[in-house]
Amino acid sequence: MGGNNFFIMALNIYEQIIEYIKESKKVVLALEKKVTADSLGAAIAMSRILKYYAKPHQITVEKNAENFHFLTQYLEITPNFKQARRLVVSLDIADQGLDKFYYEVDDNKKKLDIYIVPKTGFFNPDDVRVGQGGFEYDLIITLGASDLFALGEVYNGNTAFFHETPVTNIDYKASNEKFGEINLVEPTKSSLSEIVFDLLESNFRELMDKPLATALLAGILERTQSFKVPTLTPQTLEKASKLMAYGADRELVVRELFYNKSLALVKLWGRVLARLKEDKRRNLYWSLLNTQDYNRAGADQLIIDQVFEEVLGYLPRDATICLFSEYNGGVMVLAYSGNPARQLKDILANYKVTEFELGVKFKVWNKDLLEVEKEVIELF
Structure with a gap:
C-alpha cells in the first residue's frame, strides 16, 4: 500500500478507507474488548463492505459476546485471534520442474515433513532457501478502540502484527489517540454505528437492508440510551429516521437492548x-x-x-x-x-x-x- 501514499492522501477520508480495502488481500476487523451492540452493528456494516469487494476477513474480539444474539447471528467472530509470521520455504524449480508437492505431520503433531518431487533429475538441498515472511492479513480495521490497548489480548498477543500492518481506526470518542494510518474519529457523532452509517450512505446505499439497518439502529439506540442522552443531536435523530425508512426493526432493538436483561x-x-x-x-x-x-x-x-x-x-x-x-x-x-x-x-x-x-x-x-x-x- 505504501507506493500509493501520495494518491491516497489526496482523497477524502471515506475514499481513503475504500482505497485501503481495495488494495488489501485479507482484512482483520478488531473490536474493542468490551463488546457492545454499537461495535457489533458497526462490524456487521464493515463486513458487508468487505464482502462487497470480495475481501476475505476475520472479525475478532478478546472474548465472545454472550449477549446480543440478535446481532451476532450475522457474524462469525473469532476470539483469541493469533497472527504469526509465515515461514517461507523457497525452491528454485526452473531446471527440474515440479511434479508433486505434499506434506505429512507425525502422529504426535511435533514434526512436519515437506515432500517435493521434480519432473526430471533431483533437487539439491542447496536449492532451498528458508526465510521469515510477512503476515497472512495485510489490513486491520479497529472499531471503538481509543488506543490499541483497548483491544485487550487481541493486541497484546499480536503486537508485532499491529505495529507492522496498516491500521484504519474508526471511533467516536474524543479520547482516541489516532493511532492508525487512517483515523476516522468523529466525537461529534453519537456512535460507531452513526459513523459507519454515513460511510454507507455516501458510498454503499445499495447494501442497506432490514438486518443491516436494524444493527446500526441498535448501536445508535444503545449509545444514546434510546435518545435520552443530553448530547443528542438533530443529525443523529435524522439518521435514526433514515434507518427506520430502510426497514430497521425498532421494536426488536428496544426489546433486546432494554428489556432482555441478564x-x-x-x-x-x-x-x-x-x-x-x-x-x-x-x-x-x-x-x-x-x-x-x-x-x-x-x-x-x-x-x-x-x-x-x-x-x-x-x-x-x-x-x-x-x-x-x-x-x-x-x-x-x-x-x-x-x-x-x-x-x-x-x-x-x-x-x-x-x-x-x-x-x-x-x-x-x-x-x-x-x-x-x-x-x-x-x-x-
Whole structure:
C-alpha cells in the first residue's frame, strides 16, 4: 500500500478507507474488548463492505459476546485471534520442474515433513532457501478502540502484527489517540454505528437492508440510551429516521437492548438499589458493589459499565451520580454529573481520570471500598 501514499492522501477520508480495502488481500476487523451492540452493528456494516469487494476477513474480539444474539447471528467472530509470521520455504524449480508437492505431520503433531518431487533429475538441498515472511492479513480495521490497548489480548498477543500492518481506526470518542494510518474519529457523532452509517450512505446505499439497518439502529439506540442522552443531536435523530425508512426493526432493538436483561445484571442492579445513598442538598447519589456481590450474581466485573448505565437511567439526569466497586484488587469509581457547574475532571483532578461514554472513571489502589467512598464523596 505504501507506493500509493501520495494518491491516497489526496482523497477524502471515506475514499481513503475504500482505497485501503481495495488494495488489501485479507482484512482483520478488531473490536474493542468490551463488546457492545454499537461495535457489533458497526462490524456487521464493515463486513458487508468487505464482502462487497470480495475481501476475505476475520472479525475478532478478546472474548465472545454472550449477549446480543440478535446481532451476532450475522457474524462469525473469532476470539483469541493469533497472527504469526509465515515461514517461507523457497525452491528454485526452473531446471527440474515440479511434479508433486505434499506434506505429512507425525502422529504426535511435533514434526512436519515437506515432500517435493521434480519432473526430471533431483533437487539439491542447496536449492532451498528458508526465510521469515510477512503476515497472512495485510489490513486491520479497529472499531471503538481509543488506543490499541483497548483491544485487550487481541493486541497484546499480536503486537508485532499491529505495529507492522496498516491500521484504519474508526471511533467516536474524543479520547482516541489516532493511532492508525487512517483515523476516522468523529466525537461529534453519537456512535460507531452513526459513523459507519454515513460511510454507507455516501458510498454503499445499495447494501442497506432490514438486518443491516436494524444493527446500526441498535448501536445508535444503545449509545444514546434510546435518545435520552443530553448530547443528542438533530443529525443523529435524522439518521435514526433514515434507518427506520430502510426497514430497521425498532421494536426488536428496544426489546433486546432494554428489556432482555441478564440475570447477573438484574442481581447486581438489586444490590446497587439496596445500598443507594442520597444527599438531597448536594443532589448527589451513590452506591457500592463488592467482590461478593459479583460472585453471588455469577457476574464478571467487566459488567460494571452496564450496571452504571442502569443506575443513570433510574436516577435524575441533573444529579451527580457515583458508583464504587471493588475491581481486580482495587476500587473502580464511575461518576456522572448532569450539573454543568460540576466539572468532574476538575473535582477529581487528584486521580487518573479517563472519560468514557457514560461519564468518567478511575481506579484507586491500596485503599478499601469504604475509604475510597468517604474520600471521593467529601470532594462534592
